[in-house]
Amino acid sequence: MRQSTLDMDDLRKRRSLVITRKEAAEALGVDPRTITTSINEGTIPHVKLGRRIVIPREKFLALFADAVTDTGES
Secondary structure, eight states: OOOOOOOHHHHHHOOOSEEOHHHHHHHHTSOHHHHHHHHHHTSSOOEEETTEEEEEHHHHHHHHHHHHHHTTOO
């Protein structure tokens, strides 16, 4: 399996307002289908732009902010 080159810190540093399903999956170390399933279940916020689905970066990061705090990292 391919090593992830994108992580949550990389997403925090970006200036883009949205991320793709592929980028979200890479940052979390999961398959993109897992992100698609979570979007369909409503657990990951998304915006549909025509046929394209993107994830608001700040909302995505906020979902995992508590997990970082719970592990003692800043």
